[in-house]
Amino acid sequence: MTVPVPNDPPIHRPLRVVVATDCGSTTTKAILIEKVGDEYRQTYRGEAPTTVEAPFEDVTRGVLNAIAEIEELSGRKILDGDRILTPCRDDKTGVDLYISTSSAGGGLQMMVTGVVQNMTGESAQRAALGAGAIVIDVLASNDGRLPHEKIERIRTMRPDMILMSGGTDGGAVTHVVEMAEYIAAAEPKPRFGATYKLPLIYAGNKAAQGQVRSILGEKTALEMTENIRPVLERENLGPARHKIHDLFLEHVMQQAPGYKKLMDMTGAPIMPTPAAVGLIMETIAKREHINLIGVDIGGATTDVFSVFDGTFNRTVSANLGMSYSISNVLAEAGLANIMRWVPFTIDEQTLRNRIKNKMIRPTTIPQTLDELQIEQAIAREALRLALIHHKSLATALKGVQQERTISDVFEQQTSGKTLIDMSKLDLIVGSGGILSHAPRRVQAMMMMVDAYEPLGVTRLSVDSIFMMPHLGVLSTIDEQAAMDVFVRDCMVYLGTCVAPVGQGKIGDRCADYEIAFPDGRVVNDRLKFGDLRLYPLGVGEQATVILRPVKGVDGGAGSGAPVTKTVHGGVVGLLFDGRGRPLQLPADQQARVASLTQWFNAVEMYPTSI
C-alpha cells in the first residue's frame, strides 16, 4: 500500500473546481478540474519553470506562474496577488481546493539500512520506494563492505532521511546496534544545510529501540515506529511509510525554498510525486480488480509501479532516463542492445557522440526521422532495464521457510520469487515525454510491447499529459473526482496486444484466430511466426478474439489450447504479435534491419515506408 495522507482536512463543501500542481525538477505543471454536469473533467492546463533554484529560490513563484497561465486560458480568476482564492465565489472566481505534489530539488532522497541485505535491507528499500523516495544506498551488515567503508559511505552521502531496519522483534540486537554505531560515528548531514538534524526513522527490532535511542537520539532527529519485518514471514511497511511521509513534511519540505509558503497554500498535505502516482495506480487496480504495470520514463529516472494480486510495488531506476541519463542507458544496455531496434546502420562513433550530445543538451528534440528512431530505440532499452530492476525488487519475501509437497520436487523455486507475472498482466500504463508525446500513438504502443514483451492478452495505455500525480493526491480527498478525470481525460487507451507465447521458424504457423468486431464483421486469419498485424478497433469498442495456437504455443490457456477473450480497442487498435516470446530478433544485421522495416511498415509506425 502507499501512503495515505495523515490528517486529511475535512472538506465539507461539495468540490466543484480544483486546481492542482506538480512541482517537478524543471517544470511546474498546473491543471484545472471542474465538475461538468455529473462528472469531473480536466479543463485547462498551464505550466511554468520550477523556481526552487536561485535566483528565485521560492517554489511558489513557479506555482503562481503556472496557475496564472490557467487563469489566462480559462478566464477564471484564481489568484488574488500571491493568494489562491478559495472557496469558489461564483462561476468565474476562485477554486474550492488547491493541492500539490512535488519532486523538485531531486525528490526525497533516502538511505536505508538493514541487517541482511535481501531480507530487512530489501524490506526497508520497498518501504522507502513506496513512500515515493529515491533510495541512494542500501547498507546492510552483510553487504560486503568493510565497516570503515560503510561509515565513509554514510558520511559522504547527504540524504534527506535515513530509514533503519533490521532484526525480527525479539531477535538478536547486536547487528542493528552495530549499524546505529556506524551511523553515529559517521555523523551524517542532511542535504539541505547543516542547520537541522537529519531525520532518522528506526523501524527494526523493537528490543533494540532503547539502545538505538541512546546512540542516535542526540545526533539525529530520531523517530521510532513499528518493525517493518516483525517476523520473517510478514512485512509491515505501512507505519514506516507513514512516518517517512510525516518527516518529509515536517523536516525536508520545511528546508526546501518556499515550501513553507506552499504548505500553507494547499488544502491537503503535499505529497512526493511518485507516492501520488503510486496511489492512483493502486486505486485503479483495486477498483477494476486488475493487475497492472505503470511506468513513468523521465529525463533522469524511470519509475515503475506494479499492482499484482493487490500487492503494490514501486521501484525507481535512478539513472535510466531519456535526457540527463540517456548516456547511462547506453552504458547499461550496451550498444548492441540499442542498435537492435534501429532500422538502419550507423557507425558506433557517430551514435556515441550523438547520445552524449543529447546528454549535455537535454532539452533538444529529434528533428529527423532517424534521430527519432534512435531515441525510441534507447527508450525501449531504458524501459526494459527498468522492468528487470522492478522484477528483482517486487518479490515475495525472501528468507521465508516454504512448505513443500511431493509435487514441488520437480519445480524448484527459491523464496523471493518475483511477483511480476507478465501472463497475468491486464494493463500497462505508460507515462513520460517519449511515450506521451510520441508523434504517432502506435510508436508508444510498440515501444512498450518491444520492451515489456507482454504475454497473452494485454491492454496498453498512456497518460495524456502526465496528470497522474495531481489525481493521486486528489484521490485522497475525493476518489470519485480523481477516477472521473483519470478515465476520461488522463488515460489514452492505445489498444490491446495479443501475443502467443512460444517460438518457431519465421513463416511457420503460430496460431489461427477469429475476431468478432462490434459491427458484426468477423475476421478469420492465420498468424505466422514473424508476423505483426494491426486491426483498427476504436476507443470504447470491444471485440471477441478466439485464438487457436499450434502445439507448443500458449495463448493463455496452455500449450495448443484455444482461448477466447474480450479485447478492448484504443487509438491504435488490436495488435497481433507473432514475433514469438521471448521475442527474438535476427542476429544478422541485414536480416534484422529487414525484419524491423517489415514490422514498422506493418503497423505504419513512421511517416513513409522505410
Added chain:
Amino acid sequence: MAHSYTPGLTVTDETVVRRVRQLPLQGTVLVKEGEVVRAAQSVARAELPGKVYPLNLANQLGAAPNEIKDYLVKREGDAVRKDEVLAENKPFFKWLKTEIRSPVTGTVESISLVTGQVLLREPPRVLDLLAYVDGLVVEVRPQQGVTVECRCSLVQGIFGIGGEAYGEVVMAVEAPDRPLAPDRLTADMKGKVVVGGSFLPAETMAKAKEIGVAGLVVGGIHDHDLRALLGYDLGVAITGSEQVGFTLILTEGFGAIPMAAKTFTVLAAHAGAMASISGATQIRAGVIRPEIIIPLKNGGHAEKRMGESAREGIQLGDLVRIIRDPLFGKIGRVSALPSELRKIPTESEVRVLEVRFDDGSAVVVPRANIEVIEGA
C-alpha cells in the same frame, strides 16, 4: 555557481561574476569583507573529522561484548598511536596472551558493550578553501565561507571534467577550426591553460598529461576518447571530481566541431593572462557549466553583472548555435521567428525558427534545438 537552466552559454569580454566559496562543514573564515584576494589564496579553513576505524574487540579477544571493559587498556577519549595496545587479556600462561593493537593513530571515540566494538578516529584533516578567482571579498558568512567578486572575461563551456585549476592562457592553434594535434603541445605549456580549436584527439590528451598542462579548452572530443581517458563510460553529466591529470573543457560538444569564433577570439585576446578554470558540470536543475574566468587587470566593481540583464527570450539577429543533428555545431543568426507550430520530419508539431548562416543560406530548426551564444 548553480543557477536555473537557460539554454545558452555566456561568452563575453567583460562581466562581473560572483563565486560563492563554501566550506563543507563549519570552520574559520580567514579574510574580511572588502579584502582583495588572489585565486590561490586560502579564504577559509575547516577541520574535516578524521576517518573512523571500527574494531570488534569482542571477536578478537574471544570475549562477550559486555566483558571487553575488563580487557581495555585505553578508555573513551584516550589518544592512541598506531600499534599501541588497546586491549589485552591476562592469561595464566604468558604465551596465551592476546594483545589488540591500534591500526591507526587517533583517539578512542566510543566503546560499545552491546556489540563489543571500539571506534577509533584518526586526527582531523585541515581543509583550505581557496578563493578560486582573483577578486574582492564582497560577503563573509561567518564559519561558512565567502563570496568573491571578479571583473573578468568569461567563457562558459558545455561540458568539462576535472576540478578547479589556474594557469596562463596559451593558444595552441591559429584558427578555431583547427584540431589540436599532439605536435601543438610543447614542454613550456606545463601548468598552463591550453586552447585548441575544433577537436582534441586521444594522442594529444596523452601528451598533455605527460607535459602536465593545467587545462585544455577545445571545441569537441569523441565520446570514445573520453571513455578511454576516464576509464569508464560516463553515464550522467555530473563531473568535477575526476583526476585525469588536467581539467578539460569542451565549448561545443562531442565530435569534431569548430570552436565558435567568438569564443576563440575572446580567449585569444587574453593569451598570456592568468585564468581560473573549472571543469565541474551538472546538467540538471541547478545547472553548473564549466568555465574559464580571466580576471581583468584593472579589477574592481563593474556596472554589468552576469545574469542581471534578463533576456527576453530569443530575438531576431541573435547569434545562435544549432545543437542537434543534422546541423549540429553550425552557428548563424536568427532570421525569422514564426509563431505558429510547424510540422517537422518526425511529424511532431513544434515551434521553430529560421537561422541564416554567413554564406547566406538559411534553415528552419525547432527552437528547442538552438542555444543562444550569450554576451555576443
